[in-house]
Amino acid sequence: MNGARVEFRGLRRRFGSTVALDGLDLTVEPGELIALLGPSGCGKTTALRCLAGFEQPDEGEVLVDGSDITRVPANRRDAGMVFQSYSLFPNLNARDNVGFGMRVRKAPAARRHARAQELLELVGLPSVGDRYPHQLSGGQQQRVALARALALEPRVLLLDEPLSALDAKVRVTLREEIRRLQLSLGITTIFVTHDQEEALSMADRVAVLRDGRLEQVADPATLYDRPATPFVAEFVGAMNHLPGLVSGDRVTVLGQRLPVEGPSPDSARVDVLVRPEAVLVTPVDASGGEGDGIVMVSSFRGSTARLRVRLDDGTEVLADVPGHDSARFAPGTAVRVGLVERPVLVAARPETAVAAAIPEPDVV
Amino acid sequence: MRDSRTRSKSRWAAVPLLVFVVIVFGVPMLVLLGGTFTKEGTLSTANLTESLQGAYLTALLGSVKISALVAVLGGVLGTFLAQAVVTSRFRALREAVLTASGVLANFGGVPLAFAWIATLGNSGVVTTTLGLGQHGWSLYNFWGLTLVYLYFSIPLQVLTVVPALDGLRPQWREAAQNNGASTWQFWRYVGIPVLTPALLGGVVLLFGGAFSAYATAQAMVGSTVPLVTLKIADALTGNVLIGHENVALALSLDMIVVAGLVMAVYLPLQRRSARWLR
Numbered sequence: 001m002n003g004a005r006v007e008f009r010g011l012r013r014r015f016g017s018t019v020a021l022d023g024l025d026l027t028v029e030p031g032e033l034i035a036l037l038g039p040s041g042c043g044k045t046t047a048l049r050c051l052a053g054f055e056q057p058d059e060g061e062v063l064v065d066g067s068d069i070t071r072v073p074a075n076r077r078d079a080g081m082v083f084q085s086y087s088l089f090p091n092l093n094a095r096d097n098v099g100f101g102m103r104v105r106k107a108p109a110a111r112r113h114a115r116a117q118e119l120l121e122l123v124g125l126p127s128v129g130d131r132y133p134h135q136l137s138g139g140q141q142q143r144v145a146l147a148r149a150l151a152l153e154p155r156v157l158l159l160d161e162p163l164s165a166l167d168a169k170v171r172v173t174l175r176e177e178i179r180r181l182q183l184s185l186g187i188t189t190i191f192v193t194h195d196q197e198e199a200l201s202m203a204d205r206v207a208v209l210r211d212g213r214l215e216q217v218a219d220p221a222t223l224y225d226r227p228a229t230p231f232v233a234e235f236v237g238a239m240n241h242l243p244g245l246v247s248g249d250r251v252t253v254l255g256q257r258l259p260v261e262g263p264s265p266d267s268a269r270v271d272v273l274v275r276p277e278a279v280l281v282t283p284v285d286a287s288g289g290e291g292d293g294i295v296m297v298s299s300f301r302g303s304t305a306r307l308r309v310r311l312d313d314g315t316e317v318l319a320d321v322p323g324h325d326s327a328r329f330a331p332g333t334a335v336r337v338g339l340v341e342r343p344v345l346v347a348a349r350p351e352t353a354v355a356a357a358i359p360e361p362d363v364v
Numbered sequence: 365m366r367d368s369r370t371r372s373k374s375r376w377a378a379v380p381l382l383v384f385v386v387i388v389f390g391v392p393m394l395v396l397l398g399g400t401f402t403k404e405g406t407l408s409t410a411n412l413t414e415s416l417q418g419a420y421l422t423a424l425l426g427s428v429k430i431s432a433l434v435a436v437l438g439g440v441l442g443t444f445l446a447q448a449v450v451t452s453r454f455r456a457l458r459e460a461v462l463t464a465s466g467v468l469a470n471f472g473g474v475p476l477a478f479a480w481i482a483t484l485g486n487s488g489v490v491t492t493t494l495g496l497g498q499h500g501w502s503l504y505n506f507w508g509l510t511l512v513y514l515y516f517s518i519p520l521q522v523l524t525v526v527p528a529l530d531g532l533r534p535q536w537r538e539a540a541q542n543n544g545a546s547t548w549q550f551w552r553y554v555g556i557p558v559l560t561p562a563l564l565g566g567v568v569l570l571f572g573g574a575f576s577a578y579a580t581a582q583a584m585v586g587s588t589v590p591l592v593t594l595k596i597a598d599a600l601t602g603n604v605l606i607g608h609e610n611v612a613l614a615l616s617l618d619m620i621v622v623a624g625l626v627m628a629v630y631l632p633l634q635r636r637s638a639r640w641l642r
Contacts, residue, residue, distance in 0.1 A: 052538075052542060053541070054538055054541070073541075074538070074541040074542065075540075075541045075542070075543075075544050075545055075546060076544070077542075079542070080542065081538075081539070081542045083535045083538070083539060084535075086533055086535060087533070087535040087536065087538075087539045088539075089536055089539070089540075089553070089554045089558075090536075090558060090640055090641075091554065091557040091558050091640045092553075092554075092640070093640075100540070100543045100545070100553070101543035101544050101545075103553065104540075104543060104544045104545045104546075104549050104553075105544060132640045134640075134641075145539075148539070148543065149542070151543075152543065152544065
C-alpha cells in the first residue's frame with residue numbers, strides 16, 4: 001500500500017442556513033497522517049464525508065493524486081473509513097465484516113477468509129473471527145472496523161472520531177496502535193477529532209478548523225508553541241491571557257520585559273498569551289516578605305499539578321508545577337509569580353476589558 | 365439463607381398469573397380434547413375424522429390459504445409502506461401513518477365488514493358511482509375477503525417493522541458503500557438479514573390474525589367463502605346439522621395443530637435469522 005496525495009480545493013457546503021465548509025483549502029501529502037481538529041460544528045466531519053463521498057460539496061473539488069473525485073459515487077472511491085462507533089454489520093461475525101468488501105467484489109470465500117484473518121492479526125485480534133459485534137468490546141469493535149477499512153488496500157484511510165466512544169485507557173493504546181500501523185503501511189490518513197491531545201500525539205500535522213475555514217495547519221510542536229491565531233492558541237492547550245503593555249519589540253507583563261514573538265500589534269495595550277508551563281511560581285516562605293498572589297485551586301494530574309493563582313490585582317493565572325512539588329502549593333499558599341524568559345505571543349486586547357484590567361506599569 | 369427465602373417468597377408473586385393461565389387456557393383445552401374424542405358418550409376418533417373430510421377439510425384449507433396469502437401480501441406491502449414512512453423527510457406524514465396504523469390494525473369484526481359493504485359492496489358508494497358492478501366486481505368472494513383482511517393486516521405489519529427499520533443505523537449503509545457495495549448489495553447482505561427476525565415475526569402475527577378472524581367474514585360473506593371459523597360456528601349453533609358440537613371442537617383442535625405447525629416452521633427460522641443476536 002502506498003499513500004495518495006489528497007487535496008481539498010475551495011470546498012463549500014451549506015446545510016440550510018448553516019455553513020459547514022466555507023472555502024476549505026488543504027493538501028495532505030502522501031503517507032501523511034493529518035488530524036482535522038476543531039470544536040463541534042467546525043466542518044471537520046463534513047470535510048471527511050466529502051472525501052468519502054457521503055456528502056457532495058456545493059462548490060470546490062476533492063482531488064486524489066491529482067484526479068477530481070468530487071462526483072465519483074461513494075462505493076467507487078478508494079478510501080477506507082472507520083466510523084465513530086457501532087458501524088460493524090451486526091449480522092456478520094468479525095471475519096465476515098472484514099471480508100465484506102471482498103464479498104461484494106465476489107472474491108472466493110477461501111481467499112476472503114485468509115485475507116480477513118491476516119487483517120485481524122494485523123490489528124491484534126487473531127482469535128475473534130467467529131464472534132459477532134455484540135460479543136466484542138468497544139475497543140475490539142473499532143479494531144475490527146479498522147481491519148475492515150484496510151481490507152481493500154485503500155490509498156486513503158479516513159478516521160471519523162474512531163476513539164471517542166472508548167474509555168480513556170483503551171483510547172490511548174488504540175491511538176498508538178493506529179499510528180504504528182499507519183506508519184508501517186505508509187497510508188495517507190485523515191483523522192477527525194475534537195480531542196486536541198489525540199491530535200497532537202498522533203498526527204504529522206494538525207489542521208485546526210473553525211467555522212468551516214482553516215485556521216492553521218502545522219506540525220504539533222509549532223501549533224502548540226507558535227499558534228497563528230488567538231483561536232488556535234485558545235483551542236490547543238490551556239492559555240493564560242495576561243494584560244501587557246507593548247513598547248518597541250518588547251512587552252511588559254507581570255513586571256517583566258519580554259521580547260514579542262512575531263509582529264508587534266498596533267495598540268500598546270495587549271493580551272500576552274502564556275502557557276501554564278511557562279509560568280514560574282515559588283512559595284513565599286515565612287521570612288520571605290510579600291507574594292504576588294494566592295493559590296486558589298490546585299489540581300493534581302500525576303506528573304504535574306495545575307494551579308489557579310489569583311494575583312493581587314484580581315487577575316487569575318494558570319501555572320503548572322511538578323507533581324512531586326504539589327504539596328508545597330496547597331490552596332491558600334502565598335506565591336511569587338514570574339514568567340520564563342522567552343519571546344511571548346501577544347494579541348490585541350478585546351475592547352471591553354481594556355481600561356479596568358490593565359494596571360499602569362511602574363517601570364517602562 | 366435470607367436470600368433463598370426472599371427468592372422462594374418472590375415466587376408466590378407468579379401464582380395469580382399461573383392460576384389465570386390454568387383456568388383460561390388449561391380448562392378449555394381439556395374440554396376441547398374431551399369433546400373431540402367423545403361421540404355419543406364413548407371414546408372415539410370419529411369427530412376428528414369427520415373434521416378432516418369433505419366440506420370441513422375444504423374450509424380448513426380455505427382458512428390456511430387466505431391466511432397465508434394475507435400474511436405474505438400484508439408482510440411485503442406493510443414493509444414497503446413502513447420503509448417509505450421511515451425514510452420520508454416529512455415528520456408529520458410519519459406520525460400520521462403510524463397513528464392511522466395503530467387505529468386500523470385494531471379495526472375488525474362487524475364494523476369493518478359494514479365499512480366495506482357500504483363502500484365496495486354490491487350497493488356500495490364506490491361500486492355504484494363507478495359502476496363497478498357491470499364489470500363483474502364483487503366483494504363477497506375469496507379476493508374480496510383477502511382485501512378486507514389486508515385492511516387491518518398491512519397496518520399491523522407497519523407497526524411491527526417500523527421499530528426494526530428505525531434500528532437500521534445509517535453507519536451500516538455508509539460502511540457498506542465505503543466497502544464498495546451497491547444499494548442492492550447493502551440490502552442483500554446487511555439490511556434484509558438484520559430485519560428478518562422482525563419481518564418473520566410480523567408475518568406470523570398476520571397469519572394468526574387472518575386465521576382466527578370470524579365476525580368480519582361472517583357478516584360479509586356468510587358461507588360463500590369456506591372458512592374453518594365459520595364452520596365451527598355453524599356446527600356449534602346447529603345451524604346446518606344438529607348434534608355436531610363435538611365436530612366443532614375437533615375443528616378447533618385442527619386449528620391448534622395448524623398454529624403449532626406454523627410455529628414449528630417459524631421458530632427454527634427465527635432462531636437461525638437471529639443467530640447474530642445471541
